[in-house]
Amino acid sequence: MLKGKTALVTGSTSGIGLAIARALAAQGANVTINGFGDKAAIEKERAGIEGEFGVKTLYSPADMTKPAEIAGMVRTTEQTFGSLDVLVNNAGIQHVAPIEEFPIEKWDQIIAINLASAFHTIRAAVPGMKSRKWGRIINTASAHSLVASPFKVAYVSAKHGLAGLTKTVALETATFGITANCISPGYVWTPLVEKQIPDTMKARGMTAEQVKRDVLLAAQPTKEFVTVDEVAALAVYLCSDAAKAITGANLSIDGGWTAE
Numbered sequence: 240m241l242k243g244k245t246a247l248v249t250g251s252t253s254g255i256g257l258a259i260a261r262a263l264a265a266q267g268a269n270v271t272i273n274g275f276g277d278k279a280a281i282e283k284e285r286a287g288i289e290g291e292f293g294v295k296t297l298y299s300p301a302d303m304t305k306p307a308e309i310a311g312m313v314r315t316t317e318q319t320f321g322s323l324d325v326l327v328n329n330a331g332i333q334h335v336a337p338i339e340e341f342p343i344e345k346w347d348q349i350i351a352i353n354l355a356s357a358f359h360t361i362r363a364a365v366p367g368m369k370s371r372k373w374g375r376i377i378n379t380a381s382a383h384s385l386v387a388s389p390f391k392v393a394y395v396s397a398k399h400g401l402a403g404l405t406k407t408v409a410l411e412t413a414t415f416g417i418t419a420n421c422i423s424p425g426y427v428w429t430p431l432v433e434k435q436i437p438d439t440m441k442a443r444g445m446t447a448e449q450v451k452r453d454v455l456l457a458a459q460p461t462k463e464f465v466t467v468d469e470v471a472a473l474a475v476y477l478c479s480d481a482a483k484a485i486t487g488a489n490l491s492i493d494g495g496w497t498a499e
C-alpha cells in the first residue's frame with residue numbers, strides 16, 4: 240500500500256513508535272526512525288526493519304527539544320528518499336507530580352517534546368506534501384488529549400494542545416490531499432507507562448499493584464492494556480485511500496476510557 244512512499248516516525252526506538260514504524264515498513268514504506276536509546280539496539284532494529292520488509296531505512300538521532308535538529312531530520316529524510324509522505328509525531332515523555340511540586344524544567348521539556356516538536360516537523364514537512372498533493376500526518380495524542388488526570392499537568396496540557404494543532408493543520412491542508420489526525424490511546428504497556436509507576440506510587444501513596452489496578456486499568460472499562468500493534472494498525476488504516484476523508488479527527492483507542 241505504501242510502496243514508493245516515505246514515513247518518518249518520531250520516538251520510534253521504543254514502544255508505540257517502533258510498532259508504527261514496523262507496520263508502515265510492512266506496507267512497503269521507506270522509514271526514518273528517531274529516538275534515544277542504546278546505539279547497538281537501535282542499529283539492530285533499523286537493520287531488522289530493512290531485512291524483514293525489504294525497504295530502506297534511516298536513523299536520525301534528532302532531539303525533539305531542538306527545532307534546528309528537527310528541521311534537519313525532515314530535510315535529510317526528503318533528500319535521502321526523495322519525499323516525506325507519512326509523518327508520525329509520536330515522541331513523548333511523562334512526569335507525574337502535584338502542580339505545586341512540578342519541576343519547571345519538566346514542564347518545559349514535556350511541552351517541547353510532546354507538543355512543540357510536532358509543530359516543527361509539520362512546518363517543515365507540509366511544503367513537500369502540498370507540492371505532491373498527498374500526505375498523512377498522524378499525531379500520537381492520548382486519552383489525555385480529551386480528559387485529564389491529576390498530577391499530569393504538563394502531559395495533559397501538551398496533549399490537549401496537540402489535538403488543537405492537528406485540527407488547525409487539517410483545515411489548512413484539506414484541499415491538498417493531506418490528512419491530519421490524532422490517534423488517542425488509553426494505557427498501552429510500554430516503558431513510558433512502566434516508568435511512571437514509582438512516581439504515581441509516591442503521589443498517591445499506593446503500591447505498584449494498586450497503581451496498575453486502581454489507577455491505570457481502573458480508567459479502562461475493558462480492564463486490559465491496549466497493545467502497540469492495535470495502535471499501529473490504526474495508523475496504517477489512516478494511511479489508506481479508504482481513510483482519505485478522515486481529517487481533523489481525534490480517534491480514541493482506549494478500551495472505552497473516554498466514553499465514561
Ligand code: NAD
Nearest residue numbers: 250251252253254255274275303330331381426427429431
Ligand atoms: P516509549 O517511552 O516507549 O517511547 C517514547 C519514544 O520517544 C522513545 O523512542 C524515546 O527515545 C523517544 N523520545 C523521548 N524523548 C525524545 C526526544 N527528546 N527526542 C527524540 N525522541 C525522544 O513510550 P510510548 O508509550 O511508546 O509513547 C509513545 C507516544 O505514545 C507518546 O507520545 C506517548 O505520550 C503516547 N501515548 C502513550 C500511551 C501509553 O499508555 N504508553 C498512551 C497514550 C499515548
